[in-house]
Amino acid sequence: GNSVTQMEGPVTLSEEAFLTINCTYTATxxxxxxxxxxxxxxxxxxxxxATKADDKGSNKGFEATYRKETTSFHLExxxxxxxxxxxxxxxxxxxxxxxxxxxxxxxxxxVKP
Amino acid sequence: xxxxxxxxxxxxxxxxxxxxxxxxxxxxxxxxYWYRQTLGQGPEFLTYFQNEAQxxxxxxxxxxxxxxxxxxxxxxxxxxxxxQGDSAMYLCASSPGDRTTxxxxxxxxxxxxxVV
Numbered sequence: 217g218n219s220v221t222q223m224e225g226p227v228t229l230s231e232e233a234f235l236t237i238n239c240t241y242t243a244t245x246x247x248x249x250x251x252x253x254x255x256x257x258x259x260x261x262x263x264x265x266a267t268k269a270d271d272k273g274s275n276k277g278f279e280a281t282y283r284k285e286t287t288s289f290h291l292e293x294x295x296x297x298x299x300x301x302x303x304x305x306x307x308x309x310x311x312x313x314x315x316x317x318x319x320x321x322x323x324x325x326x327v328k329p
Numbered sequence: 330x331x332x333x334x335x336x337x338x339x340x341x342x343x344x345x346x347x348x349x350x351x352x353x354x355x356x357x358x359x360x361x362y363w364y365r366q367t368l369g370q371g372p373e374f375l376t377y378f379q380n381e382a383q384x385x386x387x388x389x390x391x392x393x394x395x396x397x398x399x400x401x402x403x404x405x406x407x408x409x410x411x412x413q414g415d416s417a418m419y420l421c422a423s424s425p426g427d428r429t430t431x432x433x434x435x436x437x438x439x440x441x442x443x444v445v
Contacts, residue, residue: 220371259437259438260420262434305371305372314379314385315360315424316362316374317362317372321371
């Protein structure tokens with residue numbers, strides 16, 4: 217079945233450092249890919265998405281490119297801020313399976329001033 | 330529209346009791362999903378509705394769980410004879426359910442269940 221694997225956390229960075237959170241997926245079809253963010257004490261928020269191969273999703277300085285050849289959707293940001301501290305979830309949904317989301321286990325990011 | 334609302338935000342119950350959670354989706358969204366999230370894990374799919382029809386149930390949804398969405402509006406998730414293993418955050422999400430949005434979901438803030 218479909219699955220998502222994320223790099224394990226926690227990830228601790230200094231402010232203005234470069235961020236990469238790896239995400240790979242397994243899917244039989246052509247899923248849409250998502251990154252969600254969960255700030256402390258808050259609900260899940262959509263950060264960015266990509267619906268087909270080679271699409272790049274971007275938002276708030278974060279980017280991720282849908283790479284079908286490597287089945288990856290790595291999250292990147294050039295300069296993190298303390299306010300980016302949160303848990304990040306990679307997820308996929310497949311149109312042929314009702315559009316339900318399948319999540320990775322999450323990666324906790326802590327940014328120190 | 331204020332987004333997806335879930336009630337209650339927190340619920341503490343004794344083992345063996347029944348609990349019911351409510352989700353009010355975004356009004357124009359025809360798909361509604363329930364997920365469960367335990368500490369340190371990503372959300373896991375439980376079930377989803379297209380309007381009032383329940384189209385899929387996960388194997389995680391044991392016989393003690395039941396979900397409804399009467400008239401395709403709000404939804405309820407009931408857990409009977411709760412067990413300590415049911416302690417988790419229960420998340421609801423709604424979606425327009427169409428390809429053009431890439432299945433953009435909006436999540437509620439969740440109901441945190443603690444079974445003691």
